[in-house]
Amino acid sequence: MSDVQLLQEKVGRRDYTVGVIGLGYVGLPLVLRFGEVGFRVIGFDIDPTKIEQLNAGSSYIQHVSGDRVRALIDTRRFEATADLGRLGEPDAVIICVPTPLTEHRDPDLRYVEKTADAVAATLRRNQLVCLESTPYPGTTDEIVLPRLEARGLRVGEGFFLAFSPEREDPGNAQFDTATIPKVVGGVTADCLALATALYSEAIKQVVPVSSTRVAEATKILENVYRAVNIALVNELKIAFERMGINVWDVIEAAKTKPFGFQPFYPGPGLGGHCIPIDPFYLTWKAREYGVATRFIELAGEINSGMPAYVILKLMEALNERGKALKGARVLVLGAAYKKDTDDSRESPGLEIMEGLFHKGAKVDYSDPHLPRLPMVRRHKLDLTSVNLTEASLRHYDAVLLVTDHSRFPYDLIHQSASLIVDSRNAFRARGFTGSHVVSA
Numbered sequence: 001m002s003d004v005q006l007l008q009e010k011v012g013r014r015d016y017t018v019g020v021i022g023l024g025y026v027g028l029p030l031v032l033r034f035g036e037v038g039f040r041v042i043g044f045d046i047d048p049t050k051i052e053q054l055n056a057g058s059s060y061i062q063h064v065s066g067d068r069v070r071a072l073i074d075t076r077r078f079e080a081t082a083d084l085g086r087l088g089e090p091d092a093v094i095i096c097v098p099t100p101l102t103e104h105r106d107p108d109l110r111y112v113e114k115t116a117d118a119v120a121a122t123l124r125r126n127q128l129v130c131l132e133s134t135p136y137p138g139t140t141d142e143i144v145l146p147r148l149e150a151r152g153l154r155v156g157e158g159f160f161l162a163f164s165p166e167r168e169d170p171g172n173a174q175f176d177t178a179t180i181p182k183v184v185g186g187v188t189a190d191c192l193a194l195a196t197a198l199y200s201e202a203i204k205q206v207v208p209v210s211s212t213r214v215a216e217a218t219k220i221l222e223n224v225y226r227a228v229n230i231a232l233v234n235e236l237k238i239a240f241e242r243m244g245i246n247v248w249d250v251i252e253a254a255k256t257k258p259f260g261f262q263p264f265y266p267g268p269g270l271g272g273h274c275i276p277i278d279p280f281y282l283t284w285k286a287r288e289y290g291v292a293t294r295f296i297e298l299a300g301e302i303n304s305g306m307p308a309y310v311i312l313k314l315m316e317a318l319n320e321r322g323k324a325l326k327g328a329r330v331l332v333l334g335a336a337y338k339k340d341t342d343d344s345r346e347s348p349g350l351e352i353m354e355g356l357f358h359k360g361a362k363v364d365y366s367d368p369h370l371p372r373l374p375m376v377r378r379h380k381l382d383l384t385s386v387n388l389t390e391a392s393l394r395h396y397d398a399v400l401l402v403t404d405h406s407r408f409p410y411d412l413i414h415q416s417a418s419l420i421v422d423s424r425n426a427f428r429a430r431g432f433t434g435s436h437v438v439s440a
């Protein structure tokens with residue numbers, strides 16, 4: 001029996017330990033899933049507060065229940081640690097660290113590089129290393145592989161290396177880690193076979209592909225597809241509005257076509273760790289090959305202009321009422337970038353709030369998922385969420401809806417606010433209209 005067959009058998013018998021590095025939105029659900037299907041799991045993170053919370057049986061991510069963490073702790077098959085010196089313990093190491101952009105919008109692979117160095121430092125025979133962080137095509141081969149091979153072991157013989165893109169969709173009630181099909185590419189055939197065997201135990205459908213580069217490019221395609229289509233409807237929103245046509249009505253009608261059309265919706269701008277960032281990983285890499293990624297650049301330009309467009313719409317609506325934005329009291333509804341989540345990374349809400357501040361508005365925000373604004377990249381707003389009551393709402397010259405959380409009291413807001421500027425069509429979709437409701 002070959003080494004890989006023996007390892008596959010160990011996986012099948014659960015005589016196999018899975019290590020996950022980076023216990024964020026992607027890593028934590030993965031830890032829970034592998035633990036829940038019977039593997040011993042070790043979670044690694046450099047953030048000591050996360051480690052403490054997990055070991056105490058609680059969760060720091062709103063849509064991941066503390067009960068699941070507690071139940072896993074109780075099995076005694078899970079522990080979290082900040083000690084990267086223990087990376088040699090698990091049989092498989094799955095890397096889920098951030099892949100952001102630098103200030104100049106170039107890929108910032110420092111987290112991946114540091115993690116690959118840490119894995120290399122303890123790499124042992126037969127270990128499987130799998131990268132899940134979103135990279136540009138070639139990252140596994142060019143960044144991770146040389147660091148691991150520098151230790152003397154050869155890929156496909158001494159150790160195994162694969163890439164499997166994460167497709168987590170926080171807040172999606174229909175799909176979760178177990179049911180979202182998982183694309184996997186291996187550096188060699190044995191790498192692919194072992195990674196496929198491992199993921200197949202935890203995930204309903206595994207999709208093996210011909211190389212790590214195909215798997216990496218798949219993730220980029222998925223995110224570019226979203227970025228471009230969202231840009232398209234954002235552009236159409238502006239064009240249709242000038243013609244007196246409501247773009248949401250148009251999309252509702254178009255989506256009755258049973259083939260060849262998938263609805264995307266306009267909004268105040270892109271947010272989160274994926275869509276605003278990942279396409280630019282490809283743009284950067286394509287330059288190396290002398291190729292321009294014009295669709296990506298154009299989509300980026302349109303989407304990143306949306307926060308300014310929303311501010312302009314607010315300014316016009318105030319102007320109609322004889323008010324200037326400067327000095328106006330504005331309440332922004334929603335700081336998370338996505339409906340019903342607490343994730344404010346790259347959130348257009350934060351950008352809009354900063355833009356309003358710079359224009360002299362007196363800004364507050366309300367978000368049932370974010371009681372206080374976290375300090376995130378580029379934004380330094382120190383605010384706490386306003387409780388929505390008739391009196392608090394009456395205090396503002398305008399309410400600006402950025403994120404259409406289900407928990408907002410739309411009826412109360414509609415009754416109490418003197419002006420509502422809605423960038424999500426949330427009020428109209430619920431039947432709340434009137435001259436004080438303006439679409440943005």
Ligand SMILES: NC(=O)c1ccc[n+]([C@@H]2O[C@H](COP(=O)([O-])OP(=O)(O)OC[C@H]3O[C@@H](n4cnc5c(N)ncnc54)[C@H](O)[C@@H]3O)[C@@H](O)[C@H]2O)c1
Pocket residue numbers: 021022023024025026027044045046047050096097098099111114115132133134135166167168169170273274
């Ligand atoms: N959030 C999503 O919905 C989503 C979806 C698909 C793909 N992704 C990709 O998955 C990757 C991770 O994203 P995320 O949203 O989970 O990020 P996150 O910020 O929520 O979590 C990353 C974690 O890694 C930890 N970390 C950073 N450096 C580390 C190191 N050297 N060693 C150990 N831990 C370290 C951080 O403390 C943090 O807990 C990114 O590449 C992202 O593009 C995210």
